[in-house]
Amino acid sequence: MNLGPHAAFIVAAYSAAIVILTTLIGWIALDYRTQHRILADLDKRGVNGRARKKP
Amino acid sequence: MMALIDLANPTRFLTLAARLLPWLATATLIAFVVGVVMAFNAPDDYQQGATVKIMFLHVPAAWLSMFCWAIMSAAALGTLVWRHPLADVAAKAAAPIGAALTLLCLVTGSLWGRPMWGTYWQWGDARLTSVFILFLLYLGVIALYQTAEDPNRGARGAAILILVGAINLPIIKFSVDWWATLHQPASVIRLGGSAIHPTILYPLLVMALAFFLLFITLHLAAMRNEILRRRVRSMRIMQAQRA
Numbered sequence: 327m328n329l330g331p332h333a334a335f336i337v338a339a340y341s342a343a344i345v346i347l348t349t350l351i352g353w354i355a356l357d358y359r360t361q362h363r364i365l366a367d368l369d370k371r372g373v374n375g376r377a378r379k380k381p
Numbered sequence: 382m383m384a385l386i387d388l389a390n391p392t393r394f395l396t397l398a399a400r401l402l403p404w405l406a407t408a409t410l411i412a413f414v415v416g417v418v419m420a421f422n423a424p425d426d427y428q429q430g431a432t433v434k435i436m437f438l439h440v441p442a443a444w445l446s447m448f449c450w451a452i453m454s455a456a457a458l459g460t461l462v463w464r465h466p467l468a469d470v471a472a473k474a475a476a477p478i479g480a481a482l483t484l485l486c487l488v489t490g491s492l493w494g495r496p497m498w499g500t501y502w503q504w505g506d507a508r509l510t511s512v513f514i515l516f517l518l519y520l521g522v523i524a525l526y527q528t529a530e531d532p533n534r535g536a537r538g539a540a541i542l543i544l545v546g547a548i549n550l551p552i553i554k555f556s557v558d559w560w561a562t563l564h565q566p567a568s569v570i571r572l573g574g575s576a577i578h579p580t581i582l583y584p585l586l587v588m589a590l591a592f593f594l595l596f597i598t599l600h601l602a603a604m605r606n607e608i609l610r611r612r613v614r615s616m617r618i619m620q621a622q623r624a
Contacts, residue, residue, distance in 0.1 A: 327421065330431040332496040339435040339492045343442075343485055347595070350481045354602050361609035368613065373620045 391467060391608045398605045405598040412591035419584035426581065432496055437585055439489040440569065441592035442482050446515060447550055449479035449596065453522070454547040457540035467604075469536040470611070472543060473526050474603035478596060480519035486512060498563055507556035508564035511549060518546040532614075 329336050416437070426433035453475050459468025490509070491501040503509055522539050529535020557566045568576040575582055 328431070329434070330425065332430065332432045335492045335496050336431060336434050339438055339489045342488045342492070343438050346481050346485045346488070350478065350599065353477075354599055354606065357606045358602065358609070361606055361613060364613050365609060365616070368616045368620070371620075373616045373623075 391470075394467065395605060395608060398601050402598065402601060402605075405594060405601065409591060409594040409598050412587065412594050416584060416588040416591045419587055423581050423584045429497060432493055433581060435489050435493040436581075437588045439486060439493060440585060441589040442486040442489060443512070444589060445592050445596050446479055446483040446486050446512070447553060448593075449475050449482060450515065450518075450543070450547065450550060452600075453479065453543045454550075457543040460536050460540040461544075466611075469540070470604050470607045471600070472522075472539060473536075474607045475600055476519055476522045476526065476539075478599050478603060480516065480523060482592075482596070483512065483516040483519055487516060494563075503563050506563045507560040508553065508562050511553045511556050515546075515549055515553060518542070518549065522546075532611075 420434055420437040423433070423437075425431050429436075453472045456468045456472035456475070459465050460472065490512075494503075495501050522542055525539045525542060526535055529538065554567075556562060557564055569582070569585065577585065
């Protein structure tokens with residue numbers, strides 16, 4: 327594929343898009359894992375937002 | 382069928398998000414693959430040459446950066462008028478996504494501008510400067526949410542800033558008509574129809590769809606994260622009260 331005399335600018339633009347969007351997706355995915363882990367940990371320690379049924 | 386009002390319940394929202402996210406992520410991936418293949422098979426523009434390929438990223442990023450602020454403005458109204466917590470969740474979750482899309486718009490625009498205009502940036506240009514202000518506004522909203530000690534006051538402050546910032550949207554859109562700018566006027570969404578040949582317009586529209594699906598997917602995922610974060614916060618407060 328011939329991108330012409332300005333190929334470096336086109337490659338840089340697509341590289342920037344990959345970096346920015348991958349960082350954003352990765353940050354949101356990591357945040358989900360973190361919140362999920364903290365919630366599971368709190369639940370394991372008996373801290374629960376809901377009223378617990380008596381055994 | 383789930384009523385719209387039911388979606389305002391965070392627990393039901395989480396259930397719906399869990400169901401929708403895999404489908405949305407798949408649709409986004411497919412749209413990007415098709416869009417990029419179409420973009421790289423599109424002919425060169427008679428004036429821009431191959432640099433028109435940068436437009437397939439720049440234009441959708443620009444549209445979505447403005448769309449995201451419009452969504453945040455609607456959410457800000459929900460926060461201020463109805464005081465619904467999910468409205469604030471929507472606004473807070475959208476801000477980093479909007480900032481990233483605006484940054485992408487600015488970076489790709491600069492990389493297109495250097496070979497086409499002979500400069501990466503022109504401060505006197507109303508379109509460039511108003512989009513840069515939009516980026517700063519996104520950072521301002523993020524900073525406001527991060528630094529507020531009381532989440533309710535932070536939400537109200539951010540909602541006011543978002544609504545004030547909405548004034549910038551028509552300025553961005555019409556800056557190319559109101560002032561003499563280096564940036565070219567609208568060529569896709571304009572009175573009289575698109576000025577772009579279908580061989581370039583169709584890949585552009587597919588890429589715009591891919592960006593739109595990406596925004597919806599990420600916004601839903603980020604809203605889910607924010608709901609979980611608020612649950613963590615209330616559980617920690619409960620834990621501290623018990624101790």
